[in-house]
Amino acid sequence: MFLRVVCCVVVVWLVPASYESCPELPPVENSIFVAMKEEGQILGIYVCIEGYHLVGEKSFTCNASGEWNTTTPTCQLGHCPDPVLVNGEPSSLGPVNVSEKITFTCNENYILKGSNWSQCMDNHTWMPPLPICKSRDCGPPGNPAHGYFEGRDFNLGSNITYHCEEGYHLVGTRDQRCIDGEWSSELPFCEFIQGTPKPTPQTAIEKVLFAFQEDKELCKAIQTFMQRLKENGLTMEDLKYSLEIKKAELQARHSAMML
Known part of the structure; x- marks a missing residue:
């Protein structure tokens, strides 16, 4: 068994070849990499440190030519898409980490439709969904027939x-x-x-x-x-x-x- 830690998502791969037959995967910043050799197979895991999330494939395999089948992932700061609120403003404009919550306020003469807060979930989505700011003015009303x-x-x-x-x-x-x-x-x-x-x-x-x-x-x-x-x-x-x-x-x- 061997352990390698680099100031580098969780990626798991099972490789039907020896570890030496494949090129060494490059380190990923803001992550911890652990690899174990068991019964001719390689089990490898990338784990992003707290406050970062995985972007890229989660599993890797090494083909007969000794090449990895996908590119190396990255660990990026924040966990959800930047919140956008037209005619309003979220409490945070930068990257939001997993489990963090933000609140929303609308500009003058606009009313909030939806929840006034949302939380960044593990699956990179906001919950409750992001609200909208609707004008407090009305559009032209319809005309009934006749x-x-x-x-x-x-x-x-x-x-x-x-x-x-x-x-x-x-x-x-x-x-x-x-x-x-x-x-x-x-x-x-x-x-x-x-x-x-x-x-x-x-x-x-x-x-x-x-x-x-x-x-x-x-x-x-x-x-x-x-x-x-x-x-x-x-x-x-x-x-x-x-x-x-x-x-x-x-x-x-x-x-x-x-x-």
């Missing part, structure tokens, strides 16, 4: 009110508030009132075009326009035909006024 909302501020504490088109009534919460990045209630829907005559194609087209008057933001107005076009069962050809009729009516009215 409905719309009033309100242009989507920040924390802002309010919106939902309405339905003529012939529909609202089912759900009408007034909602932005609370920690979420609207206070689920999106309501607009239910058709039985017995109410459905809008004529011309009325539907007018409602579609009205989207550009409701919202000053062009992108939002275009989204509302396309949504209402679909909701009313209209196509761009229907819209084009209607506008051509309107144009012809205006031209005829203008000609009559000039006479």
Whole structure:
């Protein structure tokens, strides 16, 4: 038996050849290496010192040509991937050793979703999983079919009110508030009132075009326009035909006024 200690993971190998037939493995920093020869086989172990972990293969074999089948591992400081928290900050930015714990805080106007602490485990993972920092402001709310909302501020504490088109009534919460990045209630829907005559194609087209008057933001107005076009069962050809009729009516009215 022989013992070799170098200021070098646990690697175990069984080699079906004599120790002398294979080249000596290089020392690995921050580890302890122990090798034993038993019944024509070699048992070797690399053990990283406290605070370091193995990176590389755990087992080695020596082939008939006297070559090792893999590269030598390394012992690296820390045990888990560096924690990343967008719009926040972990208590430690450097390498974290096994069993150590860190805590998390979010920047102003962001709220922590998940655990406010995590521990570095033996398998190189964080447990509980790393949290996220979510904005306390809300995104634009959805529009129910045959409905719309009033309100242009989507920040924390802002309010919106939902309405339905003529012939529909609202089912759900009408007034909602932005609370920690979420609207206070689920999106309501607009239910058709039985017995109410459905809008004529011309009325539907007018409602579609009205989207550009409701919202000053062009992108939002275009989204509302396309949504209402679909909701009313209209196509761009229907819209084009209607506008051509309107144009012809205006031209005829203008000609009559000039006479």
